[in-house]
Amino acid sequence: MFDLVWLIPVFPILGVFVNGLLGRRIEKTNRSIVHWIACTAVGLSFLVTAGIFLKMLSLPPEQRLYDFTWFTWISAGSFHVSIGYLVDPLSMFMCMFVTGVGFLIHIYSIGYMGHEEGGYYRYFTYLNLFMFSMINLILADNFLLMFLGWEGVGLCSYLLIAFWFTDMANAVAGKKAFITNRVGDFFFAVGMLFLLVNLGKHGIWSLNFTEVFTHASILSPKLITIICLLFFMGCTAKSAQIPLYIWLPDAMAGPTPVSALIHAATMVTAGVYFVARCNILYTMSPIAMGVVAVVGALTAFFAATIALTQNDIKKVLAYSTVSQLGYMFLGLGVGAFTAGLFHVLTHSFFKALLFLCAGSVIHAMGGEQDMRNMGGLRKKIPITFWTMLIATLAIIGFPGFSGFFSKDEILWQAFSSPHGNIFLWLIGYLAAALTAFYMFRLIFMTFFNECRASEEVKKHIHESPKSMTIPLMILAILSIVGGWIGIPKSLGGHNLIERYFEPVMGIGPGKLISGAASHETIAHVAETAGEHASFGIQYMLMAATTLIVFAGILTAWMMYMKKREIPENLAQKHSTPYRLLLNKWFIDEIYEAFVIKPLHSFAMFLWKGIDVLVIDGIVNGTARFFMGCGRMVKTIQTGYVQQYAVSFLFGVMVLIGYYIYAL
């Protein structure tokens, strides 16, 4: 069964070929073939993944690793990289929800993109290409193939954000996403090359995960820290963390299913996956771990503050994604890799659901995205309302819903793990309050009170077709039960997910990929610490979190239901902080003014000043110099015999004079 792993990426790429080459013709005859090809491709990938996943679960933990090498990709000298796929608990975990959620969003897209003229095949081609890239990113057994997926998802993101390219704003947003990601990829590539060359010094010319991790301990700790930080910079671009998160909010220009799939559920979690995959490297560098945790915590809080004031329904969700990704990195940074991954899973359910619901709202409102023009939709689109409410409860960590367990685990680890501290916890804690507030603000503004849409729009408000609502319902169920696999022991659960990941986290009986044998992994320490701490503190923190979540909801209710003049008054009274938040702390403007503009001017100077003036000036100057010489000499040759005679005479006189003088 494990031998079939190559089929998982092959199905979507076949879809790309068929739709990409023939899609235009197929679409003209029967457009439903286009989406069935795409959906079937992803569906088959999901089935194969599920098969392998089940097979893996049936095996004892130490046999859950399988490295499938397909063929050699690049090799020169002693350096070899193959196209190879790794089956292990981590990759299959990711692959399960990526293909699963991906399949649901493909189905949803049929309804959502139904009115698209001409670009229908293009949309599904890109979507399949994305699935192909994402699967490669996850399943790759080496850094370079992962990089293929890593860049590939960035490319698809670009293509899909700029999908409606006739609007220049979309095209600009797409480009911004690609280039910001490329900045991250620059660091990623440098990290990868450092790793490769330094391992090469010890005779290991490989980028294969297993080999790199087994031999990583021969590298000096300083080098490991540098490499980890470089990689993490790459992750900050892909997973939209400070300082490279700027592209994600703009990425909302793409079709909403794309926002759900790429910019919420899957691609943006790639950075989290990467750090978890390299947990052996990261645990060797406390500094890198500290940076990951701090950046994660700050991003979680910072992005949440921006989300407070946004009026575009998708922008709120975008900043909330940034914020939730911050939580995941906070988890990773304090050594709780499992908790971070757990949040990846639950987040993928509820955030995909939130976006799909938002899409359903936008669909119903005929393209309207500004929440100030919505309101009162609760009765008109009930399925969307209820599913979105479930997703909201999940994301704010309402007890019993999936987000509760994963977020709580992260906060608990931030507090209790030897790498965490009370400040990290506090930042995460406050962000939880903000989350509750802005999410319920969204719910109240969209679904409650009177409808503020124009009469024209009001007439057309309708519930979405089945192809859209069924995925919503499935995801709603998952948003509730998805967290139950990680119910902590303190609440009488078994924390299945923690046990599941043991083989890849360098602990547990399997030790499939182990770092230095003597290396006490942080995850292990964290686990024991967690057990020693009494459940009492855990209950207290849980209660505190729940309380502040309620406080957040209540505040939102006060401001957007009860006394709706408060926001207006607040904004007027404190206009400076309000504008700061509304304009996203002016980060984009700062980048524009301090990085892009100066660089562009510098480039202009290089062209006009250096290239044309100096370099070409010298080239043409040389030519002109010789031409000038020629012109000067040319005047001597006039053709007049008299002139020649005169100069002849002159010469003779000079000669005679010379001899007379010499004598």
Next chain:
Amino acid sequence: MTQLNIPIISIIIFFPLVSALALFFIKSRNGENDELLRKIALAASLIEFVLSLYILVFFDSKTAAMQFVEHVSWVKDMGLGYFVGIDGISLWLIILTTFFIPLCILCSWTYIEKRVKEFLISMLLLETAMLGAFVALDLVVFYIFWEFMLIPMFLLIGVWGGPRRIYSAVKFFIYTAAGSIFMLVAIIFLYYYSARTTGAGTFNLLELYKLHIPISTQFWLCAAFLLAFAIKVPIFPFHTWLPDAHVEAPTAGSVVLAAILLKMGTYGFLRFAMPLFPYASHQFLPVIAFLAIAGIIYAALVAWVQPDMKKLVAYSSVSHLGYVMLGLFALNIQGIEGGIYQMLNHGVNTGALFLLVGMIYERRHTRMMDDFGGLAKVMPVFATFLMIATLASVAVPGTNGFVGEFLILVGAFKSYPVFGVFAVSGMVLGATYMLWMYQKVMFGPVTVEANKNLPDLNTREIITLLPIAVLVFVMGIFPNFFLRKMDVSVTHFITQYQHRYELYVAETDSPVRELLGRTGLSNAYEKKINIERLNVEHRTSNVE
């Protein structure tokens, strides 16, 4: 299948020449036979491509020796011979050349309307010259082909070019020829030097490889070769002829220039400058690596602010060739194989970009990005091809560009990590200017009236682009097929180079001499003696 005993290289070199002659005899007073001429030329170039595949099939990738060698003595007294052969380094460049000429003829089908016959003859002559330069193993033969290349290219720009064609053609010609003059001097010097040391002067490259040249002399000879090749590549800051030449040249001219002609420079480093002068070229290494990096970043930045698409692609060319140079001068297997691979990639990708720019120029007679916008809606097929070429150019993994760039970077990181980091920044800058162009031309609303009804690519144009698009992915996913053919030759190159370099190092025990060699300040006295010695030998050899 066994290898036939035929002079395949000569056939390949001179078949285009013969075809050109045949075209010469076809009447075309008022262009009545233009269609026929085009068809004949296309057929000839296709046959040529098939012929070159013969080499690919029978190429033995297990030996580093020259293959398909033909060696005929020409001027016996001077040790001058018609000596040609192929190894793993030149193999793919030959295929690249024969691959691109048919595409160039196809893309000019309607683009070139005046003097069609002369145009086609120029193209075929150019092919002969380029192939000759790639296979020559005798310095004089090489020099003849090398200089002969300039003539058809000069005509291509000067006759069929844009408004400033005369300026550009002359600049191109004089600039590159000026560099070559120094090389010629160095070649003649080498000849006399070989005559003095071995008794029989020779232009045979493989013999000259064995020559032991004093370090101070080597420095100047190497500098002369480097200058010639640096201008041809072109390496920053010798690049200013290139944007001018590209902008004015007709599409086919630009394609040949970018895809093949520039490779002559990088190939020259590998075949001549480095192995002939291992010590001196090694001393130049940091300088070249620095210029390569500077070129990558500088040209990328300048490309970013270009309003003219063709100029943008031209500057991107300079940037990409910086990568090639960096790889070659990393002097390890990853760097050099990556460098050679990147030569091919650059040919394929930049060739494609010039073809594409040419196609919309033919429709709109402008290349200014401001005149476009929203073309993706009007020309979806064109948009797809441009996207593929763009991705390959910015080296997205899965395309050919990535493989070459990555290998070069591995090589560079091995040799000089700091330079390597700077080189990676080209990744970001490359994406910046390419996507900027794509956005300006393809995305947004269609604002210009004239663009609203532009016809999409026709069948001929699709046929021109399709092989390239396929190659982009094949070379990106299965690079091993290409790389394995060069393994032995490249390994041989490196070991020989290192070995001979170490011999020279052992010789320079005196710190003063080493200093002289490194700074290039050879003392005047030594030089004078050398020249006098040469003069004496010159006289004696003449007497004999």
